[in-house]
Amino acid sequence: MKIFNEKFSILLLMMPIIAFCDSHRTYDGYKVYEVTLGTQNDVNFLKSLTEVDDDDSFDFWSLQSTVGSVSTVMVKPDRQNWFEKSLANRNIQYRVSIMDLENVINEERQYQLKMKSIHWGRSMNSDEMRFDRYYEHDEINKYLDSLASSHKNVEVKVIGKSYEGRDIKVIKITNGDGIEKKNSIFIDAGIHAREWIAPATALYVVQQLLNDESMAKILNILDIVVNPVVNPDGYQYTHKKERLWRKTRSKNIPGCVGTDGNRNFDFHWGEVGASPIPCMETYRGNKAFSEKETQALRDAVGEIKDTCKFYLTLHSYGNYMLYPWGYTSKLPDTWKDLDDIAQIGASAIKNATGTTYTVGSSTNVLYAAAGGSDDYMFAVFNVPISITMELPGGGQNGFDMPASKIDETVHESSIGIFAMIQAVGQKYN
Ligand SMILES: [Zn+2]
Numbered sequence: 001m002k003i004f005n006e007k008f009s010i011l012l013l014m015m016p017i018i019a020f021c022d023s024h025r026t027y028d029g030y031k032v033y034e035v036t037l038g039t040q041n042d043v044n045f046l047k048s049l050t051e052v053d054d055d056d057s058f059d060f061w062s063l064q065s066t067v068g069s070v071s072t073v074m075v076k077p078d079r080q081n082w083f084e085k086s087l088a089n090r091n092i093q094y095r096v097s098i099m100d101l102e103n104v105i106n107e108e109r110q111y112q113l114k115m116k117s118i119h120w121g122r123s124m125n126s127d128e129m130r131f132d133r134y135y136e137h138d139e140i141n142k143y144l145d146s147l148a149s150s151h152k153n154v155e156v157k158v159i160g161k162s163y164e165g166r167d168i169k170v171i172k173i174t175n176g177d178g179i180e181k182k183n184s185i186f187i188d189a190g191i192h193a194r195e196w197i198a199p200a201t202a203l204y205v206v207q208q209l210l211n212d213e214s215m216a217k218i219l220n221i222l223d224i225v226v227n228p229v230v231n232p233d234g235y236q237y238t239h240k241k242e243r244l245w246r247k248t249r250s251k252n253i254p255g256c257v258g259t260d261g262n263r264n265f266d267f268h269w270g271e272v273g274a275s276p277i278p279c280m281e282t283y284r285g286n287k288a289f290s291e292k293e294t295q296a297l298r299d300a301v302g303e304i305k306d307t308c309k310f311y312l313t314l315h316s317y318g319n320y321m322l323y324p325w326g327y328t329s330k331l332p333d334t335w336k337d338l339d340d341i342a343q344i345g346a347s348a349i350k351n352a353t354g355t356t357y358t359v360g361s362s363t364n365v366l367y368a369a370a371g372g373s374d375d376y377m378f379a380v381f382n383v384p385i386s387i388t389m390e391l392p393g394g395g396q397n398g399f400d401m402p403a404s405k406i407d408e409t410v411h412e413s414s415i416g417i418f419a420m421i422q423a424v425g426q427k428y429n
Pocket of ligand 1: 315
């Protein structure tokens with residue numbers, strides 16, 4: 001009996017470990033390549049791989065469309081030979097930046113666990129956020145709620161439920177003067193689940209707005225609404241199951257889960273760069289606004305559309321300030337207004353840290369992708385400044401910045417964001 005008990009308790013002890021090991025998708029043998037595009041043909045070749053009807057063979061972490069730029073692509077083990085030969089035949093320069101992705105992802109996971117236990121050890125307050133690890137969705141929601149209870153000028157609202165029933169929250173920060181018709185700004189992040197640096201940056205902006213006294217000038221003329229995690233189901237899935245998941249988690253057809261939220265908006269929906277195939281990473285959904293998450297975001301911005309002067313959506317990665325259109329290479333009539341603000345953000349970062357951002361319309365400097373939130377807010381809600389900011393990535397260290405670099409990255413990014421906010425505030429005051 002005793003032996004049985006011992007064995008049984010050992011088994012019980014092991015169960016969480018087994019469950020933990022089993023629960024993550026592995027990336028054993030996956031390589032990540034940095035490919036330098038020497039000619040337009042090289043660009044075209046790489047782009048053609050985004051249409052391979054298999055979402056797992058080639059996963060573009062950053063896809064550039066200009067000659068001389070470097071694109072980053074993850075390739076699954078059984079396609080690597082073919083890929084390397086194809087590049088060699090075309091004389092395309094490349095280097096392997098990550099030899100075995102599973103090692104990198106496992107290191108990230110261990111680091112996250114370590115930092116989490118350090119935080120618990122310190123018994124941190126829930127209204128304290130440190131930018132030395134990536135937080136999970138429930139922690140972020142708790143953080144927002146605690147800010148609402150500790151600040152008179154903060155309001156937190158549930159704008160909808162995700163497909164799996166999670167609360168999607170926004171935080172509204174004002175100067176507390178109660179004036180209703182002030183100009184406003186909407187910032188969101190995390191519509192693409194794996195882009196962890198984006199929610200971290202949105203939360204850093206929130207923290208700065210509340211803690212830095214020099215922000216009073218901004219809050220005197222603008223109310224700021226932030227939705228730090230647009231796609232909480234996907235975000236949690238990247239934390240618990242599959243680090244590089246991008247889409248929502250809605251069920252489409254058997255075996256294919258999720259829609260690309262940033263192809264799901266109802267403006268030129270279903271046109272260029274938005275796949276009709278449910279298994280693909282850029283699946284546009286079976287109709288515009290098929291997703292509860294994009295509906296919630298639409299309604300939240302729609303509620304302030306009369307006062308909203310600036311819609312900023314945070315993504316990673318690639319160091320871009322992008323503006324409409326995403327569905328065509330044509331530019332909107334007011335492109336100069338958009339360009340001015342985007343340039344102000346890029347220059348502020350360049351001056352502060354030397355980091356370079358490329359500025360331009362999505363289609364012209366990156367690639368065409370219809371059904372994006374930026375085009376929609378600009379065209380349908382007439383938000384005059386609508387910008388997608390592609391934050392920096394982790395380079396040789398993985399998809400996003402390693403956790404040890406979050407603090408530095410969010411600080412740098414916030415310099416550009418606050419410069420743009422300030423410029424918009426003055427422009428429309
Ligand atoms: Zn993205």
